[in-house]
Amino acid sequence: MTQNLSQEGVSRAQARSAFLHNYYNAVPEQVTALDGDASFRRYFRIIHEDSRLILLDVAPEVGDVHAFVELNALFRKGAVRVPHIVAADGALGFVLLEDLGTEHLADRLGAQDDDLEYYETLIEMLPDIARLPESPHMKPYDATFIDMELDIFSEWLLTHWLNYEVTESWQRQWRALKKTLISTMLEQAQVTMHRDFHSRNIMWHQQQWVVIDYQDAVQGPVCYDVVSLLKDCYHTLPEEQFEHLQRHSFDVLSKAGLITDSSYTDYQQQLALTGLQRHLKAAGIFARLYLRDGKPGYLRNILPTLQYIYDAAKCVDTFQWLATCVQSEIIPLTKAKLEPLK
Known part of the structure; x- marks a missing residue:
């Protein structure tokens, strides 16, 4: 072999x-x-x-x-x-x-006082992406696919990496959670989304932002790329900046005619639940990259991603079980797994 x-x-x-x-x-x-x-x-x-x-x-x-x-x-x-x-x-x-060089958005953050301006400019790019026509090279982003993405979390992070025992009660609540998240994502306006619009996939070259790793673009929920940018697994925004940029994203998408029938409160809820789906998937992918692909470098991103999951789940009554599970069991198990790797 x-x-x-x-x-x-x-x-x-x-x-x-x-x-x-x-x-x-x-x-x-x-x-x-x-x-x-x-x-x-x-x-x-x-x-x-x-x-x-x-x-x-x-x-x-x-x-x-x-x-x-x-x-x-x-x-x-x-x-x-x-x-x-x-x-x-x-x-x-x-x-x-x-060759675009080596400077990503992630490399520019925190170096000066321009972070807010960077994010505002990038949010204002999103309608241009959202309006792109559907392509036969875009995979279907339907209920089956979203469900599969969510199961990456339970399969790779919980079962394969943490050896976490998934009980019948946990599975029942997990199925209900997945159903809610899938409905939330499919009920939103469906537009073209980059799908990984975050600080490592946006580069600064010749005084402009350049988008890379666009090949997994699909038609999906209108706020997904906003979540990718503002709740980035590789960079956590200060709460005040996040609140400002969340509102800015709503205003930009509304002005572009991409959000027409949602209040800002509705939008905040959609953003939170879309983020929950994305971060459950991402946490599972980071574990899979280590176990299946031999790439341990992404393990350090699991804890910040679990924190996003906890923050979103604790605000939804029917997801309190997940918030409790993440805080009291999954995060401690993850920390114990990471300790020998330091």
Whole structure:
């Protein structure tokens, strides 16, 4: 088995070298692997003479770059700044992109007093994304898919990582919670959403914001991207800033005609429950990245994400069981799991 994996690695490296040689008509001077992507995608920085590009590498047996390429064109037509594609080979799974540098929104936060302005500007970008037409490259974001996302939490974080005993009573309440969250998300206006619109997927390049990792865009609830941005698993906003930006997002989406029949109070509730769904999924994914994919770097994001879950659940009468469970059992178990890894 080790030999087969090694051979596959060599074969992929050879395919990558052939693709680059075909583009440059030479062997590039420098090819550097980049870390940090929470998926099967691999990225390399390519430097040759005065050219600096990024290579996206997705082996065909594990993924497909066609959505990445097609949705890139869709976002650009909608005036949303995304990386420029220089060359692509969908069959081989390679895409050459402009090099946007290394500065993400996450890197700029807290350095100056501009955080609020950054977030306001990014919120004002959301109607441009929301108005993008549906694409055949967008997967269905329906009740079945939302339910599957939620079960990542119970399967990977609770069962596989924490060895938490899920009782019959817990399962009954969990099913009721999922039903409520699914209804909340499907009852909202359905628009195009980036789906991972957070501080690590927004880059600062040539004095403007550029959106990356857009390839999982779908049609879904209107406030989902707001939740991704304002309740970011990688950065927690001060409460006063969150309250201001939550109101700003409502005003921006309302003015754009994307929210027409909800009061601000209704919107706050939708935002909270949509966030609860997203954070349950995210906490499970962080555990799955560690257990299945050998990526321990995301484990440190589980506790802040569990805090979001607790904060949302404690405000809903029928979710008090989850708030209590998270506070008294899941968070302590998580801390105990993380302690040896420090």
